[in-house]
Amino acid sequence: MYKLRRFLKDYKKECIIGPLCKLFEAILELFVPLVMAGIIDNGIRGNDEGYVWRMGFLLVFLAVLGWSSAMFTQYFASKASQGAGTKIRRALFEHIGTLSHAELDKLGTPSLITRITNDTNQVQQSIAMMIRLLTRAPFIIAGSLIMAMTINLRLSLIFFAAAVLIAFILWFIMNQSMPIFSAMQKKLDKIGLLSRENLSGNRVIRAFSKQKTECARVDEATEDLAKTSIKVSRLSALLSPLTYAVTTFAIVLIVWFGAVNVNSGDMKTGEIVALVSYMTQILLAMVVVANLVTLMTRASACAGRINEVFETVPSVTEKTDKPINIDKNAPKIEFEHVSFNYSNDGDEELSDLSFSVPRGATVGIIGGTGSGKSTLINLIPRFYDVSGGCVRVDGRDVRDYPFEQLRGQMGIVPQHSVLFSGTIRENLSWRNKNADDGEIVRALKISQAYDFVMKLPKGIDSYVEQGGRNFSGGQRQRLCIARALVDDPDILILDDSFSALDMATDAALRRALKENTAGTTVIIVTQRSSTIRNADLILAVNDGVLAGCGTHAELFESCAVYRDICLSQQSETEAAV
C-alpha cells in the first residue's frame, strides 16, 4: 500500500486539507455538549428563555459549519481517491503496454483485468475512507489519553495497557488475514479466467455439450472463493467485538480501582465518571478504526497485486527512444547465427540460423507445423530477444532500435486474425491514424476486401464487433492484411495469412500484392508451396534449423525437406491438369 503513495503525489493538497476539515468538524462536535450544558446551566437555571434561543441557534450554526466543513472533506476525499485510482489504472495500463509476451503470458489477461478494475477499486475506496475517517479517530484517542493523564496518571496506565492490547489485536488480525485476502483476489482471477474461457469458447463448449462440466468448474471456483471469503470474514469479524471487550474491561478496571482510590480518598467520584466517558470516546473511535483496518487489509492485499505488475520488468526493453541511423546499403534483414528458446528448460526452438534478405525482395518461409516459422519472424519486430546471435534490420541490431522506428516500418499480419471493436476505418488506421479514404480503399483493394466492404450498408464505416466476430474467417483475414498495407510498410510480414482464403481470392491477392508492393520487403510464411514458388528467396525450416535457403529451383534440386513439401502438394497439381 505504501509503495503506491506516489499516486497521491498530485493530491497532497487534498490529502492534507481533507483530513483537516474533518478534524475541524470533530472539534466543532466537541462544542455541542458544551453549548448544551450552557443551555441547561445558564438558560434553565437562570430562567433565561432568550439565552435558550440564542444557544439553540448557535447549535444550528455549529451544525451548518460542520456540514460545510464535511462537504469539503467529502469533496477532497472523492477527488483524491478517484484521482489516485485513475492514475493507478493509467499507470497499470501503460506498464502492461511495455511488457513483453513472456510476462503477459505469466500474469494472464483475466488477472490483469481484475487488477485494473477490482483491485484498483479497493485501493481507491480505502484512500477515500482514510481521508474521511483516519484523522478523527487518532485525534479523539490522543485527546482522551491526554485528558485521562491529567485526571489521574496512575489510572491512565489502564488506558495505555488497553491501547497496547488493541494495537496488538489489530496487528495480529491484519497479519493473519492479509494472506487470505491475497488468496481471495487470486481466486477472483480464476473466476475471471473461467468467464473469459467460457465466452471465447462458448461454441466449442456447446458443441461438446460440456455445459455441465463448465458449470462444475465454475461451482468449484465460486465455492472456493466463497469459502475463503467467509474464512477471512470470520477472522476480521473478530476485530470489533474484541476491541469492544478490551475497552469495556478497561472501564471495569477503571471503576474498580477508582472505587479503591475513592475509598482511600485519593480521588473523587466525578473523576471516575470523566475517565469512563473518555474511555467510551476511545471505544467509539476504535470501532471506526477496526472497520477501517479490515478495509485497509484487503486494500493492501490488492495494492500488493498492483505492485506485482509494476515490479514485473519487461524482458524486451528499448535502449533508446531516439531514432538511430541506419545503413541504407546493408541488406534489409540479416540473421546471423541466431538461436532462440522460449524458456531455459525447453528445447531450442531455433538454432544457428543465418541468412540475409536484400531490400525489396520477397522471401518465402515454409516448413512443417511447429517447425519454428512463426518464431523466426517474431524475432524481426523483436517480440522476443534472441538467445544467441543477432538479427539486423538495415544493418543495425534490432536491439539498438527504439520500438517505434523498428516496428513502425513493418506491416504485420498475424496468424490469428484479430480485429478490434470499432469501425473498419478505425481498424485500418492503426498504422497511420490520419490515413485518408484513398489510402484505405487502396489497401482494401489490394487485400481483395474492397468488394465485400462496399456491400456493407455503411461501407468502411461499418462497425466491427470485438475480435471481428461479425465477419467470416476469410473476411477477417483480408481486413487484417489491409490493416498492414496502409501507409506502405517497408517490410510486410505475412504469417500464414492466406489460410482462410479460398483459392481464387488467394491467387488474386498475391497478384495484387506483387503489383503494388514494389520496393517493399515481403516475408511470407506459408504452408502452400504454390504461394511462394516465385519468391526471390525461400527458406525451408525444419525443427528449428534452416534446412535450405535459395530459389525454388535451387531448393527443389538440393533440399530434401523442401522437395517433400512440394511433392506432397504436387499430387493436387497433377490432378488439376
Place this chain on the structure above:
Amino acid sequence: MKSGSVKKVLKKLKPYRFFLAAAVLCALVSVSLTLYVPVLVGYAIDRIIGRGNVDFADVAQILGLICAAVVGVAVCQWLMNWLINLVSYRTVRDLRREVFRKLNTVPLSYIDTHGHGDLISRVINDVDAVGDGLTQMFLQLFSGVVTIIGTLVFMLVTDWQIALAVFFLTPLSLFVAGFIGKLSAKRFREQQMLQGEISSYVEETVGNQRIVKAFSYEKQSQYEFDKLNTKLYDVGFKAQYAGALANPSTRLVNAIVYAAVGIIGALAVLSGRLTVGGLSCFLTYANQYTKPFNEVTGVLTQLQTGIAAAGRVFDVLEAENEAPDPANAEAPGHRGEVIFDDVSFSYTPDKPLIEHFSLDVKSGTRVAIVGPTGCGKTTLINLLMRFYDVNSGRILVDGADIRNMRRDDLRARCGMVLQDSWLFRGTIMENLRYGNENATDSEIVAAAKAAYAHSFIRRMPNGYETVISEGGGNLSQGQKQLLCIARAMLTDPEILILDEATSSIDTLTEIRVQKAFAKMMRCRTSFVVAHRLSTIKESDIILVMRDGNIVEQGSHRELLTKNGFYRKLYNAQFATYDVINNGA
C-alpha cells in the same frame, strides 16, 4: 432507477433467511446489552460515593455483571458479523453461478454481440459490488433497527410528546438521503457501465498485445484508454461526491433536530413539564436514535454502487434464453442422414444470407463445401449444430427435425473442429479428454498419434502434463488445430464437421491427418469446409456455394469437367503451378 433490482436481490437471499434471522437475533442481544452496559456502569458509580463510603460488594457484583454482558456482546457481535458475511458471500457465489449458467443458455448471438470484457466485469466487479452492498446494508440495518426501537422505547417512557417529535423529525434525514440518492443513481449506473467498458478495452488490447506491439500502437491505445479512464474519473468523482454528500446532509438534518429537541426540551423544563435530568437523559437518547440514520447514509455510496451493479447483473440474468429443448424430445437415430429442407436464414433481417436452401445428404456421405469467403459455409454449420435457429424451413437429422431434439443429443452425435481452435488453461491431457471424459490415457495417446500431435506433445517440457496457458500460449496455430482434431477424434461421432480445421497445418501433416480421418469417417457422414483441394478432393459430393446458395454440386472430377464456377476457383489457385511441374 431499476427499483426492481433491490427486490430481485432480496429474493436471492431466500435460502439464507434462517441465517439472517439468527443474525437479527444476535443483533438484538448485542445491541440491547450494549445499551445496558452504560446503565450498569452508572449503577456502579452510584455506589462509589466518597472516602470510606464505597460499597465494594455491590460494585464487584455489578462489575461482574458487566463482564458477563461484555462476553455476551462480543460473542453476539462476532456471530452477527460472521453470519452477515456468510450470507452475502454465498449470495455472491450464487449470483456468479447463475450468470455462468445463463451464459450457457442464452442464444449464441448474445455472446457474439456483447463485449466479453464487459461481461467479465459483470461477473467479477458488479457481483462483488452487490456483495459489498449487502454486507454493509445488513450490518447497518440490523443493529440500526434494534437501536432505533430500543431508544425509541426509552424516549417514549421519558416524554412521549418530544419522543414523537423526534420520531417524526428524524426520518426527514432519510428523505434528504433518498433525494440525494435519486440524484446520483444515474452516475452510479454510468460508473458501473464505464467500469465494464474499461474492462472490455483492457480485455481486447491486453489480450491482443502482440498486435498492438506489431503496429507500435501502444501510444494510441494508451490514448483511447485514457479517454475512457478520464470519463470514469469524471463520472466516478461525481458519483462518489454526490453519494458522499448524503451523510453530512443527514447529519446536518439530525443536528438541527438535536438542537430543536434541546430548545423545546429547555423550554419544557422552563415551563416545568420536564426535569433537568430528564432533558439530559433525553438528549442522550436522541443522539443514540439518530446515529443509525447517520450510519446508513455513511455507506450509501456502497449501497448505490451495489444497486447499480445489481441492475447490470440482472440484465444478463434476464436476457432471453434460447428456445428450450422440447419436453418430449425425439430420440435421435444413428444413421447420420441430414436433410436441409428449404432453409432460409440471416443474422440480421436486412442482410439476407441463406435463402431456400435444400440439400439431401445420405448416411455416410462425405460432403465438402467450398466457395468464396462469406458465402455462408460456416453459417450452414452453425445451423446444423443449432447454434442458430433457422428462420424458415427445417433441418432433419435421421428424419427428425433438429428442433424436436435435445440440443445435447444432437451435438453429442456431431464431432466438430473449428478453424478458430479453442483450448482452455489446463494440461494437454485435460484438454484432449474434453472430447470424451471416459477416454483412457492410452486412447488419448492413440488419438494424439492419429492427429499427428503426439510427437510435438512429447517434445514439450512435461509431455501430456504440460499446462497450456489460456488460449494456447506458445503453441502455434497449427499445433492448436492438431490438438483440437485429436480432441474431436475422441468423441467418436456419427457426423463429423470440419470447418477449415486444417487450414494452419502443413500439407504433409494434413495428408496424414486426413488419412486418419478417412479411417474414422468410414460409414460416417461428414461435412468439410476447406479451401485446400487436398482436403476435399476425395469427397463424395462437393457443394460449391456462392452468396448463400449452391451453384454447383458433384464430385471433384464431375465439377472440373463441368467447366463452371468450381473450375474457375480451382484454376485460380493453380494458375502459377506450371513452374513446379516444369521443375519436377
